[in-house]
Amino acid sequence: xxxxxxxxxxxxxxxxxxxxxxxxxxxxxxxxxxxxxxxxxxxxxxxxxxxxxxxxxxxxxxxxxxxxxxxxxxxxxxxxxxxxxxxxxxxx
Numbered sequence: 001x002x003x004x005x006x007x008x009x010x011x012x013x014x015x016x017x018x019x020x021x022x023x024x025x026x027x028x029x030x031x032x033x034x035x036x037x038x039x040x041x042x043x044x045x046x047x048x049x050x051x052x053x054x055x056x057x058x059x060x061x062x063x064x065x066x067x068x069x070x071x072x073x074x075x076x077x078x079x080x081x082x083x084x085x086x087x088x089x090x091x092x
């Protein structure tokens with residue numbers, strides 16, 4: 001995903017996101033103070049909900065943080081690859 005795609009998704013380079021619990025019990029990541037369709041939904045089955053208990057929102061938060069970190073790392077690797085893969089104009 002490119003920076004342009006991220007800008008289109010979030011509207012600007014900066015976005016305030018919130019993790020909320022929906023009426024059906026799913027956890028959702030969305031723009032703060034927005035009722036629009038969430039960017040991500042996380043749903044745990046009943047067995048996992050029982051296992052996680054009150055820690056369910058914290059686990060969902062860590063899952064989303066890991067996904068965002070992976071996305072940023074992927075983008076960073078692509079930027080570095082573009083720089084490294086360019087043929088030098090002059091050799092020393």
